Amino acid sequence: MPPLLTYSEIATFFLQKMQHYDRKFIVLLADVFFNMYNMKLFFKFPFSGMLLLGLVLLNYSCIDNSKNKTIRFSFPLEDALFPKDFTAPTFYWEDQDTSRHSLEISVDLEGKKNFYTTSVSDKTWKPSPEVWDSIKSNSGFDDIVLSIRRKVSGELSKEFGQLKIKISKDEVGAPILYRQIPLPFSFAEKNIDKTSYSVIDVTSPQPFHNVLGSFKVCGNCHSMSGDGKRIGLDFDAVSRDKGGYFIAPIDTVTTFNKNSYLSWSKMSGRNTFGLLSRMSWNGRYVVTTVKDRVVSKKIDDPEKEAYSQLFFPVNGVLAVYDTLTKQLTELPGANDPEYVQSNAVWTPDDKYIVFVRAKALPFPKNETKFDCFVRDEALIERYVQEKESLKFDICIIPFNEGKGGIAQPIKGASGNGKSNYFPTVSPDGKWLVFCQANNFMMLRPDSRLFIVPLEGGKSQKMQSNFEDMNSWHSWSPNGKWLVFVSKALSIYSDMFLTHIDEKGNASVPVLVENAKRQNCATNYPEFMNREPGFKFQMDYSFVNIVDIEDAITAGKKEEAKAMLDQYISQKLGTPLEYQEVARMKSLMGDEAGAAEYNRKGNELDKEFSKVEK
Numbered sequence: 001m002p003p004l005l006t007y008s009e010i011a012t013f014f015l016q017k018m019q020h021y022d023r024k025f026i027v028l029l030a031d032v033f034f035n036m037y038n039m040k041l042f043f044k045f046p047f048s049g050m051l052l053l054g055l056v057l058l059n060y061s062c063i064d065n066s067k068n069k070t071i072r073f074s075f076p077l078e079d080a081l082f083p084k085d086f087t088a089p090t091f092y093w094e095d096q097d098t099s100r101h102s103l104e105i106s107v108d109l110e111g112k113k114n115f116y117t118t119s120v121s122d123k124t125w126k127p128s129p130e131v132w133d134s135i136k137s138n139s140g141f142d143d144i145v146l147s148i149r150r151k152v153s154g155e156l157s158k159e160f161g162q163l164k165i166k167i168s169k170d171e172v173g174a175p176i177l178y179r180q181i182p183l184p185f186s187f188a189e190k191n192i193d194k195t196s197y198s199v200i201d202v203t204s205p206q207p208f209h210n211v212l213g214s215f216k217v218c219g220n221c222h223s224m225s226g227d228g229k230r231i232g233l234d235f236d237a238v239s240r241d242k243g244g245y246f247i248a249p250i251d252t253v254t255t256f257n258k259n260s261y262l263s264w265s266k267m268s269g270r271n272t273f274g275l276l277s278r279m280s281w282n283g284r285y286v287v288t289t290v291k292d293r294v295v296s297k298k299i300d301d302p303e304k305e306a307y308s309q310l311f312f313p314v315n316g317v318l319a320v321y322d323t324l325t326k327q328l329t330e331l332p333g334a335n336d337p338e339y340v341q342s343n344a345v346w347t348p349d350d351k352y353i354v355f356v357r358a359k360a361l362p363f364p365k366n367e368t369k370f371d372c373f374v375r376d377e378a379l380i381e382r383y384v385q386e387k388e389s390l391k392f393d394i395c396i397i398p399f400n401e402g403k404g405g406i407a408q409p410i411k412g413a414s415g416n417g418k419s420n421y422f423p424t425v426s427p428d429g430k431w432l433v434f435c436q437a438n439n440f441m442m443l444r445p446d447s448r449l450f451i452v453p454l455e456g457g458k459s460q461k462m463q464s465n466f467e468d469m470n471s472w473h474s475w476s477p478n479g480k481w482l483v484f485v486s487k488a489l490s491i492y493s494d495m496f497l498t499h500i501d502e503k504g505n506a507s508v509p510v511l512v513e514n515a516k517r518q519n520c521a522t523n524y525p526e527f528m529n530r531e532p533g534f535k536f537q538m539d540y541s542f543v544n545i546v547d548i549e550d551a552i553t554a555g556k557k558e559e560a561k562a563m564l565d566q567y568i569s570q571k572l573g574t575p576l577e578y579q580e581v582a583r584m585k586s587l588m589g590d591e592a593g594a595a596e597y598n599r600k601g602n603e604l605d606k607e608f609s610k611v612e613k
Contacts, residue, residue, distance in 0.1 A: 070096040071148060073163035081499050081507035083481060085171040085203040085532070088132035090513060091125045093148055093161050102151045107135055110142035119151065129205060136167050168499050168507075170480040175201045175534055176495070177211070177222065178525040180516050183491060184308030186298045197222070200515050202497065203532040207514035212538035221276055221524055224250070225283030226348065226427075228477075228529030232279045232286050235540075242372060243274045243574075247286065247323060250528075250536060257541040258570045264290055266573030267328040268319065270608045271372050275313055276343045280350045285320050285399075287331070287353055289342040292316030293361070295374045295383055306468075306491035310384055312440040313342045314361035314374060318353070320402055332404035333397050343392075343441065346399075347425050347454070353399055354423045354432065354454075356392040356441070357407065369609040389439050391419040394432070396454075411456030420450075422471060427479040429454060431504055433462070435471050447471045449484060451504045462506040464498035477529040483512070485523055493521040543567045545580045552587050560588065575605035 075092040076082075082089070095103075105125055107116040115138065116131060127135065135144060144165050150157040181195045182188050188195060196213035220234040231254065235244045243265030246256040264274030268290040277288035293315035299308050317335035321328045334341045334355060344355035361374065374380060382388040393414030398405040413420045413434050421441035423434045432454045437444035449470045452459035464470070466488035473484035482500055485493045494516070496509040516522050528534065543566045551560035564584050572578055578601030586594040 067160060067162050069159055071150065071159060072161040073146065073148070076163070076165060076510055077508050078164060079508045080165045080510050081168050082136075082165060082510050083168055083170065083172045083202065083497065083499070084136070085173065086497075086510065087203055087205045088127045088129055089510065091146065091163070093123055095123060095150070097150060104149050104151050104156060106147045106149075108145040108147070109135070109139050112138065139167050141167055141169055168480075170478070170499065172202055172476050172478075172481050172497065173532060174228075174477050174527045174529060175199050175532055176474070176483055176512070176525050177224075177528050178495065178515070178522050179220075179222075180208075180520040180522055182520050184298075184300060184305045186300050186308065189298075194520075196517075197538060198515070199528070199535060200495075200512060201532045201534075202512055205514075208516070209535050211536065212540060222526060223277065223279040223286075224526060224528060225279055226281035226477075226529060227283070230279065230283040232277055233538075234274065234277060235542075243268075243272045243290075245274055245277060245286075245288075247279075250530075253537050253539050255539045255541055261542060261570070262321070263573055264288055264319075264328070265608075267321070270370055270610070271574065271576075273313075273372060275316065278345050280346045281348050282350055284323055285346075285350070286323070287318055287320050287344040287346065287355075288328075289313065289316040289344070290319045290328070290330070291337075292340075292342065293372055293374060295380055297380050297384060299384070306487050307443050307445055309443060310380075310440070311442050312390065313340050314390065315363075316340050316342045318342070318344055318355060320399070322402070329402055331397070331399075331402070333407050334395075334404060343421055343423070345423055345425060347396075348427055348429045351399055352396050354394060354396050354410070354425060355407075356421045356423070357395050357409075358390055358392045358419075361390075371609075383440075386439055391417070391439060392421045392441060394420045394423050394434055410452065410454070412452035412459035413450070413456075419444075422473065424473055424475060425454060426475050426500070427477060431500070433473055433475075433482060433500075435473075436461075442471075443469070444471070445469055445487075449473060449482075449506075451500070451506070453504075460504065462498070464496070464506040464509040466496075466509075469493065472523050472525055474526045476527045482506070483525045483527065484509075485525060487521075491521075492516065492519060493523060495522050495525050543570065545584065548584050549587070552584070557588060560584070564588075575601045575608050577601075578604060 071093060073091060073093045076089055103120050105118055105120060106114050109115045116135060146163045147160050149160040177197065177199050179195065179197055182191065197211045198208040199211050200208040222231060222233045224231050229250055231248060231250050233246045233256065235246060243263045245262050245264060246260045248254050248256055248260040264272050270291065272290045273292045273294065275289040275292050277286050279286050292313050294311060294313050297310040299310060317337065318331040318341050319328050320331055338360055339357050340360045341355055341357050344353050346353055379388065394410050395407040395414065396410055397407040409415060410432065413432060418436045419439050419441060421435050423432055425432055430453065431451055433449060433451050435447045436450050437447045445468060447469050448465045449462040450459045451462055466486045468487040470484055470486045473482055475482055480499060482498050483495055485495055487493045495512040497512060498509040499507040543563050548560050548563045548567060551563060564581065568581060572581065578597045582594040582597035582601065585597060
């Protein structure tokens with residue numbers, strides 16, 4: 001006789017195989033099967049067992065199944081859990097009856113049938129703030145059941161669509177800062193001014209607030225201190241220095257200028273990206289990746305527009321910048337050149353750093369000049385086809401005031417034959433949420449969110465996952481909610497909220513509406529530890545080569561000369577900066593000046609391009 005099954009195994013089987021049936025019926029069926037199976041009745045009296053199951057099925061077939069046949073809600077999702085302070089969502093449904101008719105929506109609360117009813121003629125309904133607040137306050141945090149029926153000649157149809165949702169006792173209590181970017185990536189790269197940073201307040205019916213847009217350099221990751229008063233932002237500043245970074249206080253107007261600018265490339269003495277830099281909770285330190293080399297491939301296939309770039313590091317070590325001493329120092333224990341170490345975050349007490357690690361890609365033996373990019377096109381194509389793999393493990397290491405220590409893989413987020421990346425630690429230091437995919441990191445179609453105790457243990461796939469990419473996630477300051485990004489609705493990724501309970505269980509997610517421009521994807525969402533309605537502006541007051549070149553092209557020579565002097569005053573420190581100054585001087589007819597800056601740039605390049613053996 002086969003071994004006895006647990007109730008969880010039986011229930012999971014039925015839920016997976018009978019997804020389209022009523023959940024209560026599936027649970028009933030699992031109960032019957034479990035009791036008979038584990039009382040061994042199926043093996044002693046197989047006919048009786050099958051007869052009982054048949055009666056259950058017959059009983060179910062007699063139930064009125066006029067629900068959700070030709071009219072059904074499509075969004076929000078069944079059993080979606082909304083934050084207590086969430087603004088009114090839009091309800092969507094599908095109606096297979098194409099004839100002209102009105103519809104009636106009714107809202108039932110516990111002990112209050114038809115608490116609210118209204119007629120609609122479209123395929124969407126958004127309750128007014130007053131109606132939504134009334135529904136929330138009267139729900140008692142129990143089930144809210146919405147029904148929709150056709151109304152023909154004043155009579156309600158027998159068929160109806162039904163949706164059950166709930167309101168959480170927990171608020172979100174904070175706004176979200178994020179980036180909007182057009183697709184595909186090749187278009188975004190050529191139209192940088194169409195990328196923007198925005199803030200949205202999920203407690204308000206108002207759309208997103210634009211924080212910064214129409215800048216002329218590539219802006220990437222941002223991170224904030226735990227109190228929401230300081231920000232670090234990755235900008236390819238000045239002459240497209242990939243290591244450009246700004247640190248500034250968050251105020252009504254947050255200014256990025258030469259006083260708040262630093263360059264990981266200048267500080268580490270070689271060209272570098274400073275990938276996925278992260279500010280400590282107390283705002284004093286920033287952990288970043290230096291000496292990094294990446295695989296970067298634009299994928300301009302219209303059928304793959306949703307995933308139009310392959311990008312991940314294959315080399316790199318961790319370094320920590322101290323905003324007080326202005327020093328950048330590699331972190332012992334996370335600076336082994338045999339590994340690629342990146343994607344680091346801090347624990348809330350700033351005593352540990354959690355990061356990802358994988359075997360590094362060896363440098364070509366004949367390479368005499370360091371390059372931030374892998375240039376082997378045949379190798380890159382093998383990565384695109386996933387004939388070459390790279391799987392990251394998540395590790396934790398003591399910060400130890402910059403002295404580092406021994407990096408330990410986190411059980412449940414490492415050594416599982418998958419790529420584990422984008423770790424985020426809950427504000428109470430209890431949980432670690434991370435992405436898992438078959439390979440690489442960033443923009444992985446099979447990326448799913450997992451949760452595991454920070455101390456390690458058995459990880460579980462979160463119930464909030466969709467079928468298409470789940471990534472870029474951030475904890476709310478109160479530790480009750482997680483915002484994440486998915487391509488579940490379109491190629492242009494949206495933000496969703498899921499509730500995390502004390503056992504690490506995630507709720508059915510809800511969509512953050514009104515968060516993006518048309519044909520733009522959202523990414524890098526991060527909760528700000530500020531009041532929900534907090535708004536601010538970013539002022540990018542940094543002179544870039546593109547500004548100077550634009551002035552030269554427009555014939556504004558004196559303006560271009562003044563900007564070039566200001567550019568030079570921003571303290572040149574990379575070979576590219578010197579070479580770009582030389583190019584501008586040449587465009588303005590100063591060939592002697594151009595030759596001098598080219599000479600300085602070439603001298604500096606010998607150091608920056610040195611290959612470490």
